[in-house]
Amino acid sequence: MDSNQLAIAIMAAGKGTRLKSKRPKVLHEIGGRALLLHVIAAARTAVPADHIFCIIGHEADRVRAAVASTGVQFVPQPEQRGTGHAIQMLKAFFELSGTTLPAHLIVLSGDVPLIRPETIASLRDTHLREHAAMTILTAVPPNPTGYGRVIRKAEGQPEVTAIVEQKSLSPDQLSAPEINSGIYCFDTAALFAKLDALTTNNAHCEFYLTDVAAMLVADGRRVVAVKADSVDEVLGANTIAEMMHLDAAMRLATAHRLMAQGVTIFRPETCVIDAEVSIGPDTVIEPYVQLLGATTIGSDSRIRSYSVIQNSHLGDNVLVRNGCILDSSTVAGNAILGPYAHLRPESNIGEGAHVGNFVETKKATLGKGSKANHLNYLGDTIIGAGVNIGAGAITCNYDGVHKHLTTIGDGAFIGSDSTLVAPVTIGAGAYIAAGSSITEDVPEGALALGRARQTTKPGWVAARKSATQNKPTSNETEPTNQSR
Ligand code: UD1
Ligand code: CA
Numbered sequence: 352m353d354s355n356q357l358a359i360a361i362m363a364a365g366k367g368t369r370l371k372s373k374r375p376k377v378l379h380e381i382g383g384r385a386l387l388l389h390v391i392a393a394a395r396t397a398v399p400a401d402h403i404f405c406i407i408g409h410e411a412d413r414v415r416a417a418v419a420s421t422g423v424q425f426v427p428q429p430e431q432r433g434t435g436h437a438i439q440m441l442k443a444f445f446e447l448s449g450t451t452l453p454a455h456l457i458v459l460s461g462d463v464p465l466i467r468p469e470t471i472a473s474l475r476d477t478h479l480r481e482h483a484a485m486t487i488l489t490a491v492p493p494n495p496t497g498y499g500r501v502i503r504k505a506e507g508q509p510e511v512t513a514i515v516e517q518k519s520l521s522p523d524q525l526s527a528p529e530i531n532s533g534i535y536c537f538d539t540a541a542l543f544a545k546l547d548a549l550t551t552n553n554a555h556c557e558f559y560l561t562d563v564a565a566m567l568v569a570d571g572r573r574v575v576a577v578k579a580d581s582v583d584e585v586l587g588a589n590t591i592a593e594m595m596h597l598d599a600a601m602r603l604a605t606a607h608r609l610m611a612q613g614v615t616i617f618r619p620e621t622c623v624i625d626a627e628v629s630i631g632p633d634t635v636i637e638p639y640v641q642l643l644g645a646t647t648i649g650s651d652s653r654i655r656s657y658s659v660i661q662n663s664h665l666g667d668n669v670l671v672r673n674g675c676i677l678d679s680s681t682v683a684g685n686a687i688l689g690p691y692a693h694l695r696p697e698s699n700i701g702e703g704a705h706v707g708n709f710v711e712t713k714k715a716t717l718g719k720g721s722k723a724n725h726l727n728y729l730g731d732t733i734i735g736a737g738v739n740i741g742a743g744a745i746t747c748n749y750d751g752v753h754k755h756l757t758t759i760g761d762g763a764f765i766g767s768d769s770t771l772v773a774p775v776t777i778g779a780g781a782y783i784a785a786g787s788s789i790t791e792d793v794p795e796g797a798l799a800l801g802r803a804r805q806t807t808k809p810g811w812v813a814a815r816k817s818a819t820q821n822k823p824t825s826n827e828t829e830p831t832n833q834s835r
Contacts, residue, residue: 356453356454356455357397357398357402357453357454357455357456357457357475358398358402358403358404358453358455358456358457358539359394359397359398359402359403359404359456359457359458359459359471360403360404360405360406360426360437360438360441360456360457360458360459361387361390361391361394361403361404361405361406361423361458361459361460361461362406362434362437362438362458362459362460362461362533362560363377363387363390363405363406363407363414363461363462364406364407364408364409364411364428364431364437364440365377365408365409365431365461365462366409366431367379367409367462367589369589369590370589370590370591370594371591372591375409375410375413375414376461376462376588376589377390377414377461377462378410378413378414378417379588379591379594380598381464381588381594381595381597381598381601382598382601382602382605382625382626383625383626383627383643383644384625384626384627385417385418386461386462386464386588386594387405387414387417387418387461387464388417388418388421389464389465389466389626390459390460390461390463390464390466391403391405391418391421391423393459393466393467393468393471394423394457394459394471395421396468396471396472397457397468397471397472397475400421400422400423401422401423401424402453403421403423403424404423404424404425404426404441404444405418405423405424405425405426405461406426406427406428406437406438406440406441407425407426407427407428408427408428408429408430408431408437409431411425411427411429426440426441426444427440427444428440432551432557432558433551433555433557433558433559433560434460434533434557434558434559434560434561435546435549435557435558435559435560435561435562435563436549436557436558437560438458438542438546438560439546439547439549439558442543442546452539452540452543453539454538454539454540455475455478455479455536455537455538455539456536456537456539456542457471457474457475457534457535457536457537458533458534458535458536458537458560459471459533459534460532460533460534460587462533462587462588462589463532463533463534463585463586463587463588464588464597464601465583465584465585465586465597465600465601466532466534466584466585467584469580470488470579470580470584470585471534473577474486474488474534474535474536474577475536477536477575477577478536478575481509481573481575482573483536483538483572483573483574483575484537484538484541484542484567484572484573484574485535485536485537485538485541485542485563485564485567485572485574485575486535486536486537486574486575486576486577487501487511487514487531487532487534487535487564487574487575487576487577488532488534488535488576488577488578488579488585489501489529489530489531489532489576489577489578489579489585490529490530490532490578490579490581490582490585490586491528491529491530491578491582492530492582492586493582495527495528495529495530496517497517497589498517498530498531498587499514499515499516499517499530499531499533499561500514500515500517500520500524500527500528500529500530500531501514501527501529501530501531501576502514502515502524502527503529503576509575509576509577510573510574510575511564511568511574511575511576512564512565512568512574513564513565513568514531514561514562514564514565515527515561516553516554516555516559516561518553518554518555519553519554529576529578530585531561532579532585532587533585533587534585535560537563538572541567541572542563545563545566545567546563548566549562549563550562583597583600586600599620601626602622602623602624602625603619603620605624605625605626605628606619606622606624607619609624609628609629609630612630612632613631613632613633613650614630614631614632614633614634614635614636615633615634615635615636616635616636617635617636617637617638618638618639621638621639622636622638622639622640622641622642623640623641623642623643624636624640624641624642625642625643625644625646627644627645627646628642628643628644628645628646628647628648629646629647629648630642630647630648630652631648631649631650631651631652631667632650633650633651634648634649634650634651634652634653634654635652635653635654636654637653637654637655637656638656639656639657640654640655640656640657640658640659640660641658641659641660641661642654642660643659643660643661643662644661644662645662646660646661646662646663646664646665647664647665648660648664648665648669649665649666649667649668649669649684650667650668651667651668652665652666652667652668652669652670652671653669653670653671654671655670655671655672655673655674655689655690656673656674657673657674658671658672658673658674658675658676658677658689659675659676659677660675660676660677661677661678661679662678662679663677663678663679663680663681663682663694664680664681664682665677665681665682665686666682666683666684666685666686666702667684667685668684668685669682669683669684669685669686669687669688670686670687670688671688671689672687672688672689672690672691672692673689673690673691674689674690674691675688675689675690675691675692675693675694676692676693676694677694677698678694678695678696679696679697680694680695680696680697680698680699680700680712681698681699681700682694682700683699683700683701683702683703683704683719684702684703685702685703686700686701686702686703686704686705686706687704687705687706687707688700688705688706688707689706689707689708690708691708691709692706692707692708692709692710692711692712693710693711693712694706694712695711695712695713695714695730696713696714697713697714697715698712698713698714698715698716698717699715699716699717700712700717701716701717701718701719701720701721701736702719702720703719703720704717704718704719704720704721704722705721705722705723705724706723706724707722707723707724707725708724708725708726709725709726710723710724710725710726710727710728710729711727711728711729711730712727712728712729712730713729713730713731714730714731714732715729715730715731715732715733715734716732716733716734717729717734717738718734718735718736718737718738718761719736719737720736720737721734721735721736721737721738721739721740722738722739722740723740723744724740724742725741725742725743726742726743727740727742727743727744727745728745728746729745729746730746730748730749730754731746731748731754731755731756731757731773732746732748732756732757732758732759732771732773733756733757733758733759734758734759735759735760735761735762735763735779736761736762737761737762738759738760738761738762738763738764738765739763739764739765740765741764741765741766741767741768741769741785742767742768743767743768744765744766744767744768744769744770744771744783745769745770745771746771746773747770747771747772747773748773754773755773755774755775756773756774757771757773757774757775757776757777758775758776758777759771759776759777760776760777760778760779760780760781760795761779761780762779762780763777763778763779763780763781763782763783764781764782764783765777765783766782766783766784766785766786766787767785767786768785768786769783769784769785769786769787769788769789769801770787770788770789771783771789772788772789772790775789775790775791775792775793776792776793777789777792777793777799778792778793778794778795778796778797779795779796780795780796781793781794781795781796781797781798781799782797782798782799783798783799783801784798784799784800784801784802786802787799787800787801787802788801788802789801
């Protein structure tokens with residue numbers, strides 16, 4: 352189909368009163384991404400971004416800012432007077448901007464986020480094949496309560512007589528099983544011709560887009576229903592509980608996509624994996640792992656339980672032991688992290704490097720094969736290859752006002768419990784004696800000791816004990832009744 356023939360409207364102006372949340376409904380997240388972004392991503396597979404019209408109203412600026420980068424167009428609906436009113440605003444927008452009317456208009460709901468591109472395409476195809484004025488995407492979920500119901504002319508027939516909202520169902524319609532998904536394909540001219548006739552004579556005193564179905568039927572136009580392949584993809588998110596149901600469904604789908612690509616995920620229902628995450632084959636994800644944002648993991652890696660990895664890139668054959676936290680960092684192949692390592696943003700862990708127990712890094716580059724295995728803080732530092740950072744050694748990167756850089760050359764050895772006071776440079780192959788405070792640069796190959804000399808007093812303990820025994824305590828000189 353010529354792309355000018357089809358446009359997509361996404362209704363996203365509603366407040367989401369049933370969520371009881373300050374955040375606009377379409378910006379609530381499932382699978383780590385805003386509802387509206389899921390819907391836009393699906394719409395983008397059918398039409399170019401400038402053929403997508405997001406109808407926004409409640410917290411419009413916030414919604415616009417959150418999705419502006421997708422390149423969609425925005426249609427304001429300053430007052431939210433119902434789904435029919437939302438489409439009235441679209442019609443006004445088309446008229447005002449002189450937009451050529453697309454022959455067909457797909458309408459999506461910003462709060463029905465699991466809709467798949469394949470389903471949008473098949474809705475469009477059915478609509479064209481059926482020569483319909485309106486094609487309604489439907490489903491038969493286990494519990495249809497709360498949804499509008501699609502009433503067919505006869506069972507098994509595609510033709511529909513009406514969509515009836517939950518609150519308007521007659522007693523014999525209450526058990527009608529087929530729900531309206533809130534997703535439609537219209538003949539644009541037929542739809543727009545009916546909008547002015549919508550009324551608010553209903554339980555919510557709103558303009559219902561759903562009323563257009565019966566109006567078109569009354570005109571002798573063809574209105575048909577098509578069932579979605581899966582029920583989950585047309586479920587709406589009107590409450591936090593419904594949203595979390597969709598979140599679980601989406602994350603499980605993500606886990607299954609990854610498993611189909613050769614990733615082993617033990618107990619996938621315990622893992623939180625965002626939609627964008629990609630993982631190479633033969634990588635193992637243990638229970639209770641969170642992989643968030645645009646995280647990528649290579650092949651043959653293992654992520655042990657209770658690790659949380661966000662917006663980070665891990666190479667092949669990486670071992671992340673239990674309880675690590677990684678944020679916006681990169682880890683090269685064969686590296687080993689944890690248990691309980693904390694990689695804060697801009698940590699770059701080199702090939703085969705080790706970052707061990709209770710080590711925190713931030714803006715830190717650790718070169719190939721370097722090791723920081725126990726209790727370190729490494730911030731604002733560039734560490735070369737083959738460096739050994741002893742237990743408890745830290746960079747002192749902050750003087751209370753500014754952050755300073757520590758540079759450590761290849762093959763250097765930083766003794767345990769050293770403090771490297773930045774800015775400071777340790778040359779390649781240099782040794783820092785354990786317990787040193789290093790405030791001056793150390794040249795290549797040098798040994799630096801920066802600690803007070805030890806004083807040892809032989810026999811001091813015994814001497815002190817006998818001195819204290821000979822001196823009477825205050826209790827013995829002035830005994831009191833209480834002390835006995
Ligand atoms: C709607 C349908 C219902 C269907 C259900 C599927 C109507 C009257 N009812 O009910 O038949 O079963 O979706 O999920 O359409 N919106 C606007 N402007 C408004 C009002 C709503 O843009 O003035 C947007 C909302 O942000 C939301 C979508 O339209 O994304 C649907 O609105 P909502 O109030 O959630 O409709 P439902 O009661 O779920
Ligand atoms: Ca809804």
